[in-house]
Amino acid sequence: MTLSKFFITLAIACVVLFAQPLVPVTDDTGMARAQEDGDDDDDGDDDDDDDDDGDDDDDDDDRSGGDFDRDGDDDDESDRSRRPRGSGTDPITRFLEGVFGRNDDAPRRVQRQPAPTPSPEPEPRPLAAPDEIVTLALSDADLTTLQAQGYALIETYDIATFGQTARRLTVPAGTTLEEARAAVRALPTGEEADFNHFYRAEQGFPPDCSGLECPARVAFGWSLPEGRDVSCGRGMSIGMVDTGINPDHETFAGADLAVETLSDQDLIPSEDLHGTAIAALLVGAPGTRSPGLVPGASVTAIDAFHRDSGDERADVFTLIKALDRLAQLGVDVINLSLAGPANTALELLVTELSGSSDIVLLAAAGNAGPSADPLYPAAYDGVVTVTAVDRDRAIYRRAVQGDHVDLAAPGVTVWTAASIRGARWKTGTSYAVPFATAAAAALRQADPNLTAAEVRQALRDTARDLGDPGPDRVFGAGLVAVPSECRKDAEDAPEALPVSMPD
Structure with missing residues (x-):
């Protein structure tokens, strides 16, 4: 190629390159392709799961059990890498390949998918009411002692089966259930105290x-x-x-x-x-x-x-x-x-x-x-x-x-x-x-x-x-x-x- 022909070709390429943003980029089917949207995914969808499997939030490709191989030969190389020279879908690429040739030895950029985020564990169900203690056979004197310490009586029930009285108390602010139970059990008639379990x-x-x-x-x-x-x-x-x-x-x-x-x-x-x-x-x-x-x-x-x-x-x-x-x-x-x-x-x-x-x-x-x-x-x-x-x-x-x-x-x-x-x-x-x-x-x-x-x-x-x-x-x-x-x-x-x- 003569030097003058090279510069003419280069000038034409520059014109095409500068004009390109004014023209919608299309794929082989003529459908407009998505432009970069800043979400670091490969734009098969934009559902925040960074996958290319449609829209199922599982970060895999469901079309063949999660390991999708387009050419069926058990490798992970895309069929697009085997297209004949000049067969790319991008018109600029086809033009430049026709002028300068294609370098098949150039390293390919590999886009790595981020590791999927594991689903959070469900919140454990509460073991007991967060601020309540239940007692049996608590004496009036011990109840008065607890009330002076900030405990409040919510409910009383007389158990006819064995003639005892059950009481439900709220614990003072800043007191854990374990601390409250220990304090009540330390009283002369509070040894049966426990949480209000569920x-x-x-x-x-x-x-x-x-x-x-x-x-x-x-x-x-x-x-x-x-x-x-x-x-x-x-x-x-x-x-x-x-x-x-x-x-x-x-x-x-x-x-x-x-x-x-x-x-x-x-x-x-x-x-x-x-x-x-x-x-x-x-x-x-x-x-x-x-x-x-x-x-x-x-x-x-x-x-x-x-x-x-x-x-x-x-x-x-x-x-x-x-x-x-x-x-x-x-x-x-x-x-x-x-x-x-x-x-x-x-x-x-x-x-x-x-x-x-x-x-x-x-x-x-x-x-x-x-x-x-x-x-x-x-x-x-x-x-x-x-x-x-x-x-x-x-x-x-x-x-x-x-x-x-x-x-x-x-x-x-x-x-x-x-x-x-x-x-x-x-x-x-x-x-x-x-x-x-x-x-x-x-x-x-x-x-x-x-x-x-x-x-x-x-x-x-x-x-x-x-x-x-x-x-x-x-x-x-x-x-x-x-x-x-x-x-x-x-x-x-x-x-x-x-x-x-x-x-």
């Missing part, structure tokens, strides 16, 4: 399928809905503490069900979802979409829960009132499909109810996982701890395990009532408890002279061993036995009788 319904995650694709509910020997009538459970007196219940659900037509609410009227009421499901497992009417295990039983349900920022819970002060109320009503057994931390005041009441008051208490093992610490009230002496198994008698993967576990019962993909109408699948140790509750009530119905301790032992003695031989940390004594009153005829009752979803 307890939650033990419902697990929904199954990974829905409708008819899910495994059928397994009643493990309970008669089929059409083979069960109200004689199963007649004369049983069952109490339960749970969330709200929808008494107008079609499954409760004709049921002997009473519902009381104890939560503070200033708090947001609990929803009817969990409580309705538990009550329906017990006394749902035969012939409905959610028939109960003991439809002839009498059930008194206490709603002790409230909602706070999406968290549905019962504080220990309200739980104590609910248990005392059921004791005064004279129930034979109490279903507690809930769990939470250890609490001194709750332990004292549970010990009294299961001992001197002769009431059988059954509670959920909890869904915190197999390596979690024991949850309460299930882990207290005198309470029957119930874990959950699936239709194959495999343990529920989130169930708490330990030496305190007493029994196993169906609790995975259990078919029961929804909150408004109809029914749905439920999973969690909560839903296993009604099976054991029904069995305990049937034992007391068959022999009213049995003590609570004898009923607890009979449940363990009649359970079918699962897992390692003998009682173990996973299944306890084994699968809860079906009461004879609620079985089909012996020749029709297999060991595990699947109950299909009603039409």
